[in-house]
Amino acid sequence: MTEITADEFVGRGNKEGADLFREWFDGLAEHAKRGEGAAYVFVMGSMAELLHVFDFPLVLPEITSLQTAVRRVADKYLAEAEDYGYSPDICGYVKADMAVQLRGGDHPMGRIPKPAIAVMTNACNTYIKWAEIWERMYGTPLFVIDVPATRQAGGQFQPGSADFERDRKYVEAQIRELIPLCEKVSGKKFDIDRLRETLKYANDMNTGWKRVLELNKSKPSLFNAVTDGTVYLGVSNNLRGTEKGSTFFKNLVEEMEYKAAHGIGTQIVEKYRLGFVGVPCYPIFRRFSEMFTEWGGNFVHSTYLNFASGGGSMGYEYDVNRPIESLAEGFLISVREAMDNMFHQDRVVIDWVKNYDLDGVVYHPIKSCRTVSTGLADGRRAMMAATDVPSLFIESDMMDKRVVSEAQMKNRADAFFEGLASRREMAKISS
């Protein structure tokens, strides 16, 4: 066996991720060219495992929408949707997608096919409102998989209990209703062995994702949860339940294990280990990250990587011997985990403070997303009461430049780091 060198390993995930991302968009453009429809799905509970059985290409409109922000054209798209009648105060992803639809599928990364079917969970209620727009525009059949989440903090129903079984049965019944709809729309028969196959690939991705996140406990940490993490997250969503996705995550684990074993961190000298809560600021994505890295701050974890992976971070492994039952169970557990990372994020963050040895936590609530942002100020209070870790609270948006005040954010970030630095000095003196 040939010895693999650090050069071949380090940064492989980012490169492969970017290539796969481009390939995915190109594939969608081909479908659009042929006039074929796609399954429109969302990041929290995409049902990719099932939809691939029917060979639906997947469009994730949250991802196509955020591309307009990263590529710095979101303002034009938002303005088009607002001219159409949508309020400045609603989710920017919805508006960017509305503009993409009005443009016949054109967006900065190519062209996306029209929705032939839309599948969404209630992990975000806006998903449902959003899909209702396609229903009106194109007559697209919609299917909501209603996923009962945690009812009350600390009160998750556990497998084996009657309450859990009730929820699982509800999800399973819905999956069984979705199958004939997929057959009808795709014209293909359901094949349970193909489902077994996609579940197996999803298992590889889930276990890989969990391992990658755990490995970032290393010191120095191995990747930046906001920048690199978003690349991995893209693959976890776009290629969920596929062979390519499975290979990507196996490779990624290999890369991270190697980096951990050799003490190779990110490109910065890590002075502060940070947690990130919320959704990144895409309109100034690079600058936003630099506000932290230039002080030696690295994001070692983020609630985003948990909820926007649809709870893939749980590492749930499907039992391929009872595929549908297990799909229901895994779906329930993972999507519930996604929701807990938004609604009960305080618990997650308090846990990281210890397990990831955090020096600080950055909260970034955004105008567009009330799902994630509504409870952050209160969650931060709870985190501050339970730990003595400093935190920063900055509001902006993941799409709308009008509410992103870069200079102000930078000032706040600078003050935050000055506080972290003097805290460290004080600790040195008193020790």
Added chain:
Amino acid sequence: MTNHLFGTWQNQSLEGIFAECRELAENADFPTVKRWRENGGKVLGHFQVYFPEEIAHAAGMLPLKMRGAPVEPTHSDSRFGSYLCSILKTSLELVLSNRVELDMFVTHPICDAARNLAAVWGRNYSYPCQILYLPQNANSKASAEYLCGEYERVKGDIEAVTGTKVTDEALRNSLIVYNENRRLLRQLYEIKRKQPWLVTGFEAYLLMTVGGMILREEHNELLKTAIPLIEARPAKRQDKIRVVFEGGFCEQPPLDLIRAISQSCYIVDDDLLIGLRWILEDVPLEGDLLMNMADAYLEKSSYSPVQHDARKPKEKMLLQRIADSGAEAAIITAAKMCEPGLEDQVTYTKALDEKGIPYFVGEFEENMTSFDSMEIQLETFTENLIFS
């Protein structure tokens, strides 16, 4: 019956009843809740839109509709970020400022903001603060059974809080009370539709809104007293435009805004506090009562932007509401920052455009105090319609 929590409406003229209702509706100290607690009663606060109050009622609790109030969110502001509708903040403010004391809080997954409330509330209070999962897949064959299970679960939690077992008999009695309440509200709305000159939209709203703060037995008494007085009113038909008001399903517009609209229009139907009228028919009193309630929620119910049901495309439902009430125009509003409301506003206006039905678009906030410009625009809108 029951002790009166809100006795001042009794032996009053119709005008006096409206005045008392207004006073109670505007009193952010919730005196009826205080009175209930003074007598040792427990209170379940439930957030908008719909809650199966019968279950709490059957356990001897006072179900309180938490739908904000015209108060400053002094304490709650630090629990929330910006970019949120106001009702969340003022609802929490009521408890943080000790205006209202609860023994249990329930919210619903009606929207992205409201669902967060269970967690926010629960971090601040040790009593049960939870989500009741009303199905968002109303079209699944499994929804009714699932919802019934949710009702069963909430029933267990209520029993634990009150120490009272909810018997079938108690639940049946509560259903009788609530069926009657819904029937009376339907009657009130029937008058609005057929003879809107007998009761203004504002007056009908006052009568309805206090229902969320008192026991339904008392609300029934109030309605049974007021409705005949309304029917006997020697009011004359006026030359006013008949409108449907849409957008009041969750956060409520300020009373004065409803009053101002009522001055220039007949509000012949609306979705204000639609949860009180969500169930359209009597819930059957035989068989599995919780299942009957679940079935009624899904099968015999109204519509709103916060429920997805393939059988209820919102714009078609609105057109139906307009047709059924003989409205000539619609007022399409949304609470500021209300994602579902603002999204459906676009849908509604496109559908109305297509049908050539005139409409007026507005945004409101429960705390707004000045709507002069909205009033002027609305007057111009109605005058244009009258003289066109």
